[in-house]
Amino acid sequence: LIETENIYIDEESAQGRLALEPGHYVMLAVSDTGVGMSTEIRSRIFEPFFTTKERGKGTGLGLSTVYGIVQQSKASITVHSEPGQGASFRILFPAAQTGVANVAAIPARPPSDGTETILLTEDEAGVRGYVRHVLERHGYRVAEASNGLEAMDVLHSFPGPIDLLLTDVVMPECGGVELAEHFSSVYPGVPVLYMSGYNDRLWMEGDRAVNFIQKPFASPALLARIRELLDAHRNSTPKTAGTPPATS
Numbered sequence: 470l471i472e473t474e475n476i477y478i479d480e481e482s483a484q485g486r487l488a489l490e491p492g493h494y495v496m497l498a499v500s501d502t503g504v505g506m507s508t509e510i511r512s513r514i515f516e517p518f519f520t521t522k523e524r525g526k527g528t529g530l531g532l533s534t535v536y537g538i539v540q541q542s543k544a545s546i547t548v549h550s551e552p553g554q555g556a557s558f559r560i561l562f563p564a565a566q567t568g569v570a571n572v573a574a575i576p577a578r579p580p581s582d583g584t585e586t587i588l589l590t591e592d593e594a595g596v597r598g599y600v601r602h603v604l605e606r607h608g609y610r611v612a613e614a615s616n617g618l619e620a621m622d623v624l625h626s627f628p629g630p631i632d633l634l635l636t637d638v639v640m641p642e643c644g645g646v647e648l649a650e651h652f653s654s655v656y657p658g659v660p661v662l663y664m665s666g667y668n669d670r671l672w673m674e675g676d677r678a679v680n681f682i683q684k685p686f687a688s689p690a691l692l693a694r695i696r697e698l699l700d701a702h703r704n705s706t707p708k709t710a711g712t713p714p715a716t717s
Contacts, residue, residue, distance in 0.1 A: 472498040476561065481603065482687040489545050493564035498683075500557035500667060506550040514548065547685055549666020551639050557667045559685065582608040585632035585699055589613045590620040590648060591664075592640040596684070600635070603688045609695075617643025621651055631656060633699060638665040658706060660698040664691075 474496045483491045506514070513519045515536040520529035539546045543563055550556035587609050591597040594615070601611050612627050614620035617640055624631065634652045636645040649661045666684045682694050 470498075470500045472496070472500075474498075475564065476687065477689075478561070478687050479689055481606075482689075489561060490543075490563075494544075494561040495564050496559060496561050498557065498559045500555065502555040505552045505554045505556055507552055511548060511550055547666065549639075549684065554639055555667065559666070559683075561685075583696060583699060584608050584610070586610040586612065586627075586629060587695070588620060588623065588627070588631045588634045588636075588652070590615075590617060590634070590636040590640070590645065592616050592637060596637075600691070603691065604695075607692055616640045617645065617648035617651075620648050624652060624655060632659065632702075633695060634659070634661045635695070636661065636663060638663050638667065658702065660702050662694060662698060 476494045476496050478489055478491055478494055480491045483489050510521060514532050516529070517533040518529040519533075520527040522529075536546065539560055545561045546558065548556060548558050587604055589597060589600055589604070589611050590613070591600065592615050597613060597615065601613055604611050612623050612631065614623050617636075620634075620636070621643070634649060634656075636648055638645040645663055645665075649663070652661060653659070661680060663679055663681045664684055664686070665681070680694070680698055682691060
């Protein structure tokens with residue numbers, strides 16, 4: 470699956486996980502549903518002459534060449550992969566400044582802040598810390614967990630209602646889809662937002678529609694999506710939104 474998209478990286482996102490200068494970028498993503506990679510292999514894929522192929526079948530220079538081009542272009546490349554889950558590569562290239570100019574740029578609408586409580590579930594500590602910082606900076610209350618099982622414990626022990634579940638899809642022990650099913654049994658109708666480095670079309674089951682944002686994302690995109698889901702839920706069920714689960 471090959472995708473392209475124009476993306477604006479704001480200063481907050483640039484200083485976070487992306488290690489880029491703020492500005493406009495062109496995203497190129499290539500994803501597959503192959504055998505995936507272990508953490509050890511994933512950590513070495515850009516090394517020159519490293520290959521998992523049989524002797525004489527590969528040189529190990531393909532991805533190292535890609536990495537060199539990305540670095541020379543002042544771009545960024547990220548890879549998400551787990552054994553049996555395929556792989557997804559995303560490159561952000563700085564957008565060229567063309568001579569078409571004199572066309573006033575339309576400023577992006579700043580996302581609204583919020584005061585709701587969000588259950589954040591993400592197994593990668595760096596990503597989890599960055600997302601929590603963004604959410605709290607914009608007024609949200611955050612409960613966090615590093616995997617689905619931990620999130621279930623937080624779900625039942627957290628003092629107060631939870632207004633949205635923000636969860637990674639692929640996590641050890643208990644993934645995001647299983648967690649979301651349990652969350653929805655406790656908080657029927659309360660929105661769930663999935664996040665993943667994999668394109669949703671590669672893991673979504675059947676024709677089930679999901680709320681989804683692909684990593685790496687800029688903070689305005691995440692905040693806007695969260696605000697959209699919270700507002701839609703509040704407008705559709707104003708009397709029950711955020712109602713805590715009944716206790717026996």
